[in-house]
Amino acid sequence: MELFTNQVLAGIATGAIYACMALAVVMIYQAIDHLNFAQGEMAMFSTFISWQLMQWGVPYWGAFVLTLAFSFAAGILIERLLFKPLAKAPILTNVAGFIALYAIINSVAGLIWDFTIKQYPTPFGSSPFLGSQLISTHQAGMIGVTVLLLILLYLFFQFTRIGLSMRAAASVPESARLVGVNTGWMIALGWGMAAAIGSIAGMLIAPVVFLEPNMMGGVLIYGFAAAVLGGLTSPFGAVIGGFLVGIIENLAGTYIPGVGNELKLPIALALIITVLVVKPAGLFGRPIVKRV
Amino acid sequence: MSAVQEVVTEAPAVEAVPKRAMTLGNGTSLAMLLVLILVPLFVKNFIIFQLTMLLIYALAVLALNILTGGSGQFSLGQSAFYAVGAYTSAILMEHADINYALTLPIAGIVCFAFGFLFGQPALRLSGVYLALATFALATAMPQLLKLGVFEKWTGGVQGLVVTKPDAPFGLPMSQDMWLYYFTLAVSVAIYIFSVNLLKSRSGRAFMAIRDNEIAASAMGIDVALYKTLAFGVSAGITGVAGGLGAIAVQFVAPDGYTITLAISLFLGMVVGGVGWLPGSIVGSAFIIFVPNIAEGISKGLSGAVFGVLLFLVIFLVPHGARQIAVVAQQLLGKFKKN
Numbered sequence: 001m002e003l004f005t006n007q008v009l010a011g012i013a014t015g016a017i018y019a020c021m022a023l024a025v026v027m028i029y030q031a032i033d034h035l036n037f038a039q040g041e042m043a044m045f046s047t048f049i050s051w052q053l054m055q056w057g058v059p060y061w062g063a064f065v066l067t068l069a070f071s072f073a074a075g076i077l078i079e080r081l082l083f084k085p086l087a088k089a090p091i092l093t094n095v096a097g098f099i100a101l102y103a104i105i106n107s108v109a110g111l112i113w114d115f116t117i118k119q120y121p122t123p124f125g126s127s128p129f130l131g132s133q134l135i136s137t138h139q140a141g142m143i144g145v146t147v148l149l150l151i152l153l154y155l156f157f158q159f160t161r162i163g164l165s166m167r168a169a170a171s172v173p174e175s176a177r178l179v180g181v182n183t184g185w186m187i188a189l190g191w192g193m194a195a196a197i198g199s200i201a202g203m204l205i206a207p208v209v210f211l212e213p214n215m216m217g218g219v220l221i222y223g224f225a226a227a228v229l230g231g232l233t234s235p236f237g238a239v240i241g242g243f244l245v246g247i248i249e250n251l252a253g254t255y256i257p258g259v260g261n262e263l264k265l266p267i268a269l270a271l272i273i274t275v276l277v278v279k280p281a282g283l284f285g286r287p288i289v290k291r292v
Numbered sequence: 293m294s295a296v297q298e299v300v301t302e303a304p305a306v307e308a309v310p311k312r313a314m315t316l317g318n319g320t321s322l323a324m325l326l327v328l329i330l331v332p333l334f335v336k337n338f339i340i341f342q343l344t345m346l347l348i349y350a351l352a353v354l355a356l357n358i359l360t361g362g363s364g365q366f367s368l369g370q371s372a373f374y375a376v377g378a379y380t381s382a383i384l385m386e387h388a389d390i391n392y393a394l395t396l397p398i399a400g401i402v403c404f405a406f407g408f409l410f411g412q413p414a415l416r417l418s419g420v421y422l423a424l425a426t427f428a429l430a431t432a433m434p435q436l437l438k439l440g441v442f443e444k445w446t447g448g449v450q451g452l453v454v455t456k457p458d459a460p461f462g463l464p465m466s467q468d469m470w471l472y473y474f475t476l477a478v479s480v481a482i483y484i485f486s487v488n489l490l491k492s493r494s495g496r497a498f499m500a501i502r503d504n505e506i507a508a509s510a511m512g513i514d515v516a517l518y519k520t521l522a523f524g525v526s527a528g529i530t531g532v533a534g535g536l537g538a539i540a541v542q543f544v545a546p547d548g549y550t551i552t553l554a555i556s557l558f559l560g561m562v563v564g565g566v567g568w569l570p571g572s573i574v575g576s577a578f579i580i581f582v583p584n585i586a587e588g589i590s591k592g593l594s595g596a597v598f599g600v601l602l603f604l605v606i607f608l609v610p611h612g613a614r615q616i617a618v619v620a621q622q623l624l625g626k627f628k629k630n
Contacts, residue, residue, distance in 0.1 A: 107597075224427075
C-alpha cells in the first residue's frame with residue numbers, strides 16, 4: 001500500500017508538468033480550433049529568454065514577469081504575421097505551418113544558445129517537501145502554480161467581459177461578430193495567452209528536465225495526451241488529465257511487468273488512442289455535433 | 293441555445309481536387325518516364341543511389357496522398373508503416389533467406405493489415421484528432437521496435453544489416469543501377485495502380501467521403517469500410533516503399549524511423565500538392581534535397597531555412613507543385629495560340 005501511495009504522489013509530481021503543458025494546449029485549441037504542434041518549442045524559447053535575462057543579472061521574478069510579457073507579445077505577433085492569413089485555409093495547411101514554425105524556433109534557439117544542457121534555477125528550492133522523499137518543494141510549488149493558474153483562468157473566463165467575449169468568439173464566431181465582438185483580436189489574444197501559459201510551463205519544467213532546445217519533445221506528447229484525456233475543450237479537464245497521465249505512467253511502470261522507461265511513450269500513445277476511441281470528447285469536454 | 297452552440301459545420305480538412313486534376317496526361321507521363329529511365333546512364337553511383345531514394349520517398353508520399361488527397365484523412369504516422377515494411381523485408385531476407393523481390397509483396401500485405409486495423413480506431417476521429425493519434429503512433433514506433441521481446445528478430449537498438457542484391461542474369465550493371473531500375477519498375481506499377489484506383493468505384497467513394505462524409509453515407513457509401521480501406525492501401529504502399537528503402541540503405545534500425553520521417557513525408561505531400569499524384573515526386577525531391585540546400589546556406593540555421601522555405605510554399609503556392617504545373621500549362625497554351 002505504501003508503494004502505491006508513493007507512486008501516486010510521484011505521479012502527481014510529474015503530472016504537474018503535463019498539466020501545465022496541457023493547459024497551454026487547450027488554451028490555443030479553444031482560441032483557434034487547432035492543435036499547435038509548435039507549442040512546446042514556443043515554451044522552450046520563452047524559457048531560454050528568461051534564462052538569458054537571469055544571466056544578465058535580472059532577479060528570478062523580474063525575469064519571470066518580463067518573459068511572460070515577451071511571450072504574450074510574441075504569441076500575438078506570430079498570429080498576426082503568420083497564421084491570420086491562413087485562417088481560411090484547410091486544416092492541412094495550418095498543420096504544415098505549425099511544423100514550419102517548430103523547425104524555425106528549434107533551429108534558432110540552437111543557434112543562439114547551442115545544444116548543451118543548462119541548469120535552470122527554481123524559486124521554490126529543491127529540499128524534500130514536508131519530509132517526503134518523493135516530492136520536492138519545487139514540485140509542490142509547481143502543483144501550486146498550476147492550480148493557481150487554473151483558478152485565475154476560471155475567474156477570467158467566467159467573470160470578465162473580455163473572457164466572455166473570448167468564449168463567445170470561440171464557440172459561435174458568427175453570432176459573436178454580430179453582437180460586436182472583435183473575433184479576430186480574440187484569436188490573437190488566445191495565442192498570446194497560450195504562449196504566456198506555455199512560458200510558465202517551460203520555466204517550471206526547466207529545473208526538472210534541464211534547459212536545452214529539445215527539452216519539450218517528450219513533454220509535449222504527454223501534454224497532448226493529458227489534454228485529450230481531459231477533453232480538449234476544458235481547461236479544468238486538461239489539468240486533471242495532466243495529473244492522471246502522470247499517475248497512470250508511474251503506476252503502469254511499477255505494476256505492469258515489462259513496462260520500463262523504454263515503454264513510457266507507447267503508454268501515452270495507448271492512452272491517446274483509447275480515450276479517442278472510447279470517449280472522443282475526453283472526460284470533461286463537450287461533444288461536438290456535426291451537420292452537413 | 294445550447295443545442296445550437298454544439299452544432300458545428302466542419303470545414304473540409306482538405307480542399308477538394310477534381311478527379312481529372314489528380315493525374316498527368318499520357319504524353320507528359322511518358323516523357324517523365326523516359327527521363328527517369330535515361331538519367332542514371334549518365335551519372336555517378338552515389339547520385340543513382342539518391343535517385344533511388346527519391347523514387348522510394350515518392351512512393352511513400354504517393355501513399356499519403358491517396359489517404360489525404362483521396363479520402364481526406366490525415367496521417368502524421370506514415371513513418372510507422374514505413375518502419376513495419378522495412379523490418380518485414382529485412383527480417384524475411386536475413387532470417388528466412390527469402391528473395392528480396394518476394395519480400396516486398398509480403399511487406400505490403402503485412403502493412404495493409406496493420407493499416408486496416410489501425411484504421412478501425414481512427415474511424416472515430418477526424419481532422420486534428422486523427423493527426424494527433426497518428427502522431428502518437430509515429431513517436432511510439434521506434435520504442436516498440438527496440439523492445440527486448442522482439443530483439444531476436446529485430447536486432448534491438450543495433451538493427452539489422454541487409455545484403456544488397458546483385459543484378460540478375462549476369463546483366464552488366466552495378467548494384468546501385470540495378471536497384472534503381474528495380475525500384476523504378478515497382479514505382480511505375482504502383483503509380484498505375486493508384487491512378488486506376490482513384491478512377492474506380494472505390495476511388496470515387498474515397499472522394500465523396502473527403503468532400504462530405506455525411507452526404508456520402510446518405511448516398512449509400514459504407515463510410516467505415518472505405519475509410520479503413522484507404523488507410524490499409526496507403527499503409528500497404530508505404531510498406532512496400534519501406535521494404536525498398538531497407539534494401540537500398542542496406543540497414544534497418546529503430547532510430548531511422550522517427551517522427552521526423554513522418555513529418556518529412558507529410559511536408560512532401562504539401563509541397564507536391566495535396567491530391568495531385570505526380571506531385572509526389574516533386575515533394576520527395578523537396579524532402580531529399582532541400583535540407584541539403586538549407587545546410588549549404590547556413591549550417592547552424594538549416595532548420596530555420598527549411599521552415600522559412602516551407603512558409604514560402606504555403607503562402608505563395610498553397611497548392612504546391614500542382615499550382616505551378618497548372619500555371620505552366622496555361623502559359624504553354626497561350627504560347628501555342630500566338
